Amino acid sequence: MEFPESNEKRKKLGQAIMFGLSRGISYGIVALLFLILFFIVKQGIGVISWEFLTAMPTDGMTKGGIWPAIVGTVYLVLGSMLFAFPVGVMAGIYVNEYAVAGPVKRFVKMMTNNLAGVPSIIFGLFGMALFVNQMGFGASILAGSLTLGLLALPIVIRTTEEALKSVDDTFRQASYALGGSKLYTIRKVVLPIALPNILTGLILAVGRVSGETAPILFTVAAYFLPKLPSSIMDQAMALPYHLYVISTSGTQIEASRPMAYGTALVLVVIVLIVNIAAALLRNYFGKKVKMN
Amino acid sequence: MANKLETIDVNLHYGDFHALKGISLAIPDHSVTALIGPSGCGKSTYLRLFNRMNDLIPNTKITGQVLMDGEDIYKIKSSKIDHLRRTVGMVFQKPNPFPKSIFENVAYGLRVNGISDNSFIENQVEKTLRQAVLWEEVKDKLKKSAFELSGGQQQRLCIARALAIEPTVILMDEPASALDPISTGKIEDLIFELKNQYTIIIVTHNMQQAGRVSDYTGFFYLGNLIEFDKTKKIFTSPSKRETENYITGRFG
Numbered sequence: 001m002e003f004p005e006s007n008e009k010r011k012k013l014g015q016a017i018m019f020g021l022s023r024g025i026s027y028g029i030v031a032l033l034f035l036i037l038f039f040i041v042k043q044g045i046g047v048i049s050w051e052f053l054t055a056m057p058t059d060g061m062t063k064g065g066i067w068p069a070i071v072g073t074v075y076l077v078l079g080s081m082l083f084a085f086p087v088g089v090m091a092g093i094y095v096n097e098y099a100v101a102g103p104v105k106r107f108v109k110m111m112t113n114n115l116a117g118v119p120s121i122i123f124g125l126f127g128m129a130l131f132v133n134q135m136g137f138g139a140s141i142l143a144g145s146l147t148l149g150l151l152a153l154p155i156v157i158r159t160t161e162e163a164l165k166s167v168d169d170t171f172r173q174a175s176y177a178l179g180g181s182k183l184y185t186i187r188k189v190v191l192p193i194a195l196p197n198i199l200t201g202l203i204l205a206v207g208r209v210s211g212e213t214a215p216i217l218f219t220v221a222a223y224f225l226p227k228l229p230s231s232i233m234d235q236a237m238a239l240p241y242h243l244y245v246i247s248t249s250g251t252q253i254e255a256s257r258p259m260a261y262g263t264a265l266v267l268v269v270i271v272l273i274v275n276i277a278a279a280l281l282r283n284y285f286g287k288k289v290k291m292n
Numbered sequence: 293m294a295n296k297l298e299t300i301d302v303n304l305h306y307g308d309f310h311a312l313k314g315i316s317l318a319i320p321d322h323s324v325t326a327l328i329g330p331s332g333c334g335k336s337t338y339l340r341l342f343n344r345m346n347d348l349i350p351n352t353k354i355t356g357q358v359l360m361d362g363e364d365i366y367k368i369k370s371s372k373i374d375h376l377r378r379t380v381g382m383v384f385q386k387p388n389p390f391p392k393s394i395f396e397n398v399a400y401g402l403r404v405n406g407i408s409d410n411s412f413i414e415n416q417v418e419k420t421l422r423q424a425v426l427w428e429e430v431k432d433k434l435k436k437s438a439f440e441l442s443g444g445q446q447q448r449l450c451i452a453r454a455l456a457i458e459p460t461v462i463l464m465d466e467p468a469s470a471l472d473p474i475s476t477g478k479i480e481d482l483i484f485e486l487k488n489q490y491t492i493i494i495v496t497h498n499m500q501q502a503g504r505v506s507d508y509t510g511f512f513y514l515g516n517l518i519e520f521d522k523t524k525k526i527f528t529s530p531s532k533r534e535t536e537n538y539i540t541g542r543f544g
Contacts, residue, residue: 177345177454178401180404189390
């Protein structure tokens with residue numbers, strides 16, 4: 001049989017166009033990320049100094065440092081994870097290990113997805129209504145952490161669920177076959193295998209939480225505080241909100257512009273460091289699972 | 293010889309699917325029984341009756357009697373199922389050691405059942421690894437990950453893991469189908485050794501393997517037990533046409 005030569009050429013051309021396009025797009029996305037980073041570094045590097053990182057803001061936040069905002073963000077990230085991680089992991093265990101396939105499980109999964117799609121300002125309003133007012137926490141690190149924790153919950157639940165789902169069922173069966181209960185099997189076999197992937201959820205959640213402004217707006221964030229928070233019932237400053245404040249309000253916006261870029265740079269670097277640290281942690285656990 | 297296991301008119305449905313159709317079969321103590329038949333014939337399902345692994349699949353309905361030492365294991369309290377599974381060891385198709393050390397894999401069944409005496413556990417681990425003819429290969433690296441072993445070694449480790457809690461019955465679901473011929477040979481030798489102490493049921497797709505290791509053979513087809521007899525009889529003069537067709541490779 002004779003196959004037309006033109007067909008081969010058309011195939012080759014089609015391949016070239018499609019691959020070229022998708023390659024171009026993916027490189028473009030990487031370039032975009034670098035562009036953003038470059039822009040922030042270029043604008044912000046000038047103000048970065050030891051004083052900027054460790055001093056309180058002065059002169060109407062046009063001078064001095066951003067130390068209280070860094071501290072506040074770290075507190076909020078830790079607080080929200082302290083809440084969201086155990087709660088989310090337990091919910092993920094329920095959905096994947098215990099819930100029987102059927103309408104209830106489907107409903108829970110659907111609602112978890114919907115929760116992830118709720119705009120963050122709504123979380124802020126809800127947090128204010130529930131934690132700040134109803135439960136009487138006032139604007140505080142506690143209220144802000146819980147609000148951010150709620151926002152992070154669906155991410156942790158979904159990744160936990162996916163991580164557990166990827167654990168081969170024969171591991172569970174082998175444990176049951178030795179007389180292991182469901183709980184023992186989950187604790188000793190399933191969770192250790194799934195842990196590295198569950199930590200991925202934590203990374204994603206930390207990245208999300210540390211950059212959110214809307215949920216902390218009414219629940220914790222302070223425009224300016226003369227001293228660091230001393231308890232979880234205190235208000236705190238936070239990097240994203242600080243950035244928003246010095247970029248949009250105040251009488252000397254132009255004067256505080258460099259401070260804003262410096263703050264943005266610090267925020268980006270902190271998220272980057274958290275991501276790298278969590279990735280290292282995940283690799284470490286991944287190895288440990290194999291070793292132990 | 294006494295019958296260790298027996299099923300009387302067992303029917304099993306997964307939802308609408310009738311997977312086992314009135315299976316009556318008695319399995320003698322201290323013997324190896326091979327279950328053969330084409331994929332989907334119900335032989336693995338039948339195997340999993342004896343440690344109630346089918347219970348884990350939703351919408352499973354089982355009727356009839358499944359007896360172990362004369363007691364119906366589907367009449368026991370659900371709290372006794374763990375106890376049942378302790379007396380029935382299982383080896384799976386793909387080697388599936390836990391992501392733990394070689395030592396901890398074998399010790400798992402002891403720990404899960406509440407044994408914490410370390411010297412007892414150490415003795416039991418060594419004894420069982422010797423039984424599984426793996427001790428010489430792993431005695432210097434018990435703390436190493438089980439994943440560092442070869443596939444054949446991993447499968448012998450899984451057998452050791454099952455033996456550690458001293459079951460009386462061992463169920464093997466195509467234990468050598470993922471292994472190379474040399475590893476398969478070692479597993480078969482091991483099965484031959486173990487039958488003095490245990491009652492073994494092995495599901496296999498490999499006719500030669502069934503012929504080599506088993507005393508009895510049951511041929512399943514479309515959820516029916518077509519024929520059950522001494523292995524020698526099944527492979528030399530089967531009484532059913534379907535059996536003969538299957539073992540001579542005319543279908544399946």
